[in-house]
Amino acid sequence: LAKTTQPISMDSYEGQEVNITCSHNNIATNDYITWYQQFPSQGPRFIIQGYKTKVTNEVASLFIPADRKSSTLSLPRVSLSDTAVYYCLVSGNTPLVFGKGTRLSVIA
Amino acid sequence: DVKVTQSSRYLVKRTGEKVFLECVQDMDHENMFWYRQDPGLGLRLIYFSYDVKMKEKGDIPEGYSVSREKKERFSLILESASTNQTSMYLCASRPRTSGTVNYGYTFGSGTRLTVV
Numbered sequence: 001l002a003k004t005t006q007p008i009s010m011d012s013y014e015g016q017e018v019n020i021t022c023s024h025n026n027i028a029t030n031d032y033i034t035w036y037q038q039f040p041s042q043g044p045r046f047i048i049q050g051y052k053t054k055v056t057n058e059v060a061s062l063f064i065p066a067d068r069k070s071s072t073l074s075l076p077r078v079s080l081s082d083t084a085v086y087y088c089l090v091s092g093n094t095p096l097v098f099g100k101g102t103r104l105s106v107i108a
Numbered sequence: 109d110v111k112v113t114q115s116s117r118y119l120v121k122r123t124g125e126k127v128f129l130e131c132v133q134d135m136d137h138e139n140m141f142w143y144r145q146d147p148g149l150g151l152r153l154i155y156f157s158y159d160v161k162m163k164e165k166g167d168i169p170e171g172y173s174v175s176r177e178k179k180e181r182f183s184l185i186l187e188s189a190s191t192n193q194t195s196m197y198l199c200a201s202r203p204r205t206s207g208t209v210n211y212g213y214t215f216g217s218g219t220r221l222t223v224v
Binding site: 034049095101 | 153
């Protein structure tokens with residue numbers, strides 16, 4: 001069973017910031033939090049990973065509170081091409097277990 | 109960039125056939141994984157391998173086997189294909205996790221297998 005809970009779907013207009021929150025109440029000490037993006041008929045693509053506090057790269061930011069029981073993926077100024085399914089995963093050395101993800105639809 | 113290449117993008121096979129799905133990665137990764145993805149069910153782990161000659165069952169290994177004779181290649185084998193194995197198959201790889209460093213997975217583009 002996936003160790004995370006995230007919304008099934010979200011809608012956003014182009015140019016808005018999108019925040020997708022994921023809860024992982026049973027995260028273990030050695031678990032990292034990783035987010036993937038998947039377009040139709042493609043494999044998931046790694047977006048960002050963090051352990052605690054805040055991580056930022058050219059694509060997104062990841063906010064992790066001190067208790068690490070949740071995390072928020074932030075996508076700045078989304079465009080139509082950001083329409084995809086976003087997966088939140090926690091894992092240490094064990095294989096990734098995917099949940100259903102969040103289907104983000106960006107509307108013009 | 110790490111590349112994970114799956115030999116076929118689309119494949120159609122007959123029921124009862126033995127099917128080989130090939131996956132090759134070019135970055136010397138120790139860990140390799142096979143998932144299948146079905147609508148409404150998400151990605152499910154079939155088998156994985158932490159190194160050459162090693163294999164571990166995932167959540168749904170029934171009807172499948174794997175082979176890892178070389179580090180760069182991880183093959184998924186459907187011993188006798190059945191219609192319920194019609195699915196998108198995704199291969200992934202990553203380096204061995206070391207200490208506090210945790211690496212992301214790199215996925216291939218997938219093989220859409222139809223069993224008729």
